[in-house]
Amino acid sequence: MVDSEVGALRTVMLHRPGAELQRLTPRNNDQLLFDGVPWVSRAQEEHDAFAEVLRGRGVEVLLLAEVLTEALAVDAARAVGVAAAVDALRLGHGLADALSAHLLDVSPAELADVLTAGMTFDELPVAERTAGVSLVRRMHHGSDFVVDPLPNLMFTRDSSVWVGDRVAITSLALPARRRETSLTDLIYAHHPRFAGTARAYGHAQAPVEGGDVLLLAPGVLAIGVGERTTPAGAESFARSAFADGLAHTVLAVPIAQERASMHLDTVCTMVDRDAVVMYPAIQDTLSAFTIRADGDHVTVAGPAPFVEAAADAMGIDKLRVIDTGLDPVTAEREQWDDGNNTLAVAPGVVVAYERNVRTNARLEDAGIEVLPIAGSELGSGRGGPRCMSCPVSRDPLD
Ligand SMILES: NC(=O)NCCC[C@H](N)C(=O)O
Numbered sequence: 001m002v003d004s005e006v007g008a009l010r011t012v013m014l015h016r017p018g019a020e021l022q023r024l025t026p027r028n029n030d031q032l033l034f035d036g037v038p039w040v041s042r043a044q045e046e047h048d049a050f051a052e053v054l055r056g057r058g059v060e061v062l063l064l065a066e067v068l069t070e071a072l073a074v075d076a077a078r079a080v081g082v083a084a085a086v087d088a089l090r091l092g093h094g095l096a097d098a099l100s101a102h103l104l105d106v107s108p109a110e111l112a113d114v115l116t117a118g119m120t121f122d123e124l125p126v127a128e129r130t131a132g133v134s135l136v137r138r139m140h141h142g143s144d145f146v147v148d149p150l151p152n153l154m155f156t157r158d159s160s161v162w163v164g165d166r167v168a169i170t171s172l173a174l175p176a177r178r179r180e181t182s183l184t185d186l187i188y189a190h191h192p193r194f195a196g197t198a199r200a201y202g203h204a205q206a207p208v209e210g211g212d213v214l215l216l217a218p219g220v221l222a223i224g225v226g227e228r229t230t231p232a233g234a235e236s237f238a239r240s241a242f243a244d245g246l247a248h249t250v251l252a253v254p255i256a257q258e259r260a261s262m263h264l265d266t267v268c269t270m271v272d273r274d275a276v277v278m279y280p281a282i283q284d285t286l287s288a289f290t291i292r293a294d295g296d297h298v299t300v301a302g303p304a305p306f307v308e309a310a311a312d313a314m315g316i317d318k319l320r321v322i323d324t325g326l327d328p329v330t331a332e333r334e335q336w337d338d339g340n341n342t343l344a345v346a347p348g349v350v351v352a353y354e355r356n357v358r359t360n361a362r363l364e365d366a367g368i369e370v371l372p373i374a375g376s377e378l379g380s381g382r383g384g385p386r387c388m389s390c391p392v393s394r395d396p397l398d
Pocket residue numbers: 032033034152155157158177210211212262263265266381382383384386387
């Protein structure tokens with residue numbers, strides 16, 4: 001149950017980066033949406049420290065690899081994971097069938113490894129590797145991927161999002177990330193912990209990524225529309241949230257279609273019930289279309305300035321924008337380093353990357369408690385504390 005961005009965080013899903021990051025090379029990092037080649041063991045240390053900060057605040061941390069392995073004990077879950085991972089168009093039917101049969105037979109832990117870290121032709125089990133019938137096998141290089149790795153799995157924010165008491169499996173826009181949702185889908189469908197959880201939004205819908213979805217207040221969502229989430233995605237997510245009684249107002253917020261602002265949460269996150277931290281360069285120009293339910297129809301108003309549209313929808317006099325007061329160059333640097341991407345653990349208490357010294361100082365000046373974490377390696381995938389967390393349960397905001 002999650003009805004806000006800031007209610008006391010009770011349970012969160014994280015993914016401790018693992019062997020999938022070892023797959024990154026200077027040749028594939030752009031396509032796999034990383035800006036470099038991270039030092040994996042240091043990234044793991046940073047991530048462990050992030051999880052400890054959350055645990056220290058009484059948050060239950062679920063690790064995706066663990067719940068995935070547990071869910072894969074169920075045959076139907078294995079079928080979902082394997083079907084999404086084995087692509088007959090890439091492998092040819094002979095190899096695809098043999099690999100599927102193999103993967104359906106390995107232990108849940110081994111399967112979880114392949115589904116997250118992927119598999120190369122060199123790593124194919126011997127029987128498949130030596131099968132002379134596979135032209136595909138013979139013509140591919142040994143380091144080519146049979147199953148692509150999912151290095152962006154650590155950004156658990158994007159591949160599922162809770163709205164109220166429902167979870168939405170999102171629809172990821174870019175090929176490098178699309179298969180992630182087969183894992184969140186099977187976890188929520190088959191892990192005993194989530195038995196009976198209702199779904200929001202549907203399968204195979206227009207692109208909506210969780211980093212674009214902000215729960216401004218109970219019943220009020222903001223959805224960024226830009227590089228990832230499309231206008232059609234925002235509209236259908238809004239219609240579905242209205243139909244399920246999860247929201248009465250949805251703000252569709254245009255953001256620049258570029259890597260620096262790939263999701264709404266890279267430029268704006270909530271730090272208190274009535275306050276956001278926002279990239280100064282967009283403060284005066286961010287706008288919103290207001291979508292409301294009207295019987296079976298929806299109405300669309302605006303665009304209007306985001307801050308006003310949000311306050312109006314939230315039923316408050318004013319949405320405080322914490323003025324990071326930075327000069328343009330520092331602001332741009334700290335935005336790039338996810339200074340605006342904070343994770344609230346309670347109203348007025350946020351986790352933030354320590355490197356964004358100036359932004360954090362201004363948050364503290366504004367009365368926000370900042371829990372700093374290191375992110376020198378984690379940040380190379382371009383995501384901060386909010387991107388790296390999927391809240392599963394928060395206390396309701398009164
Ligand atoms: N919510 C977020 O902004 N998530 C960060 C995702 C980073 C990842 N490398 C991506 O490009 O999708």
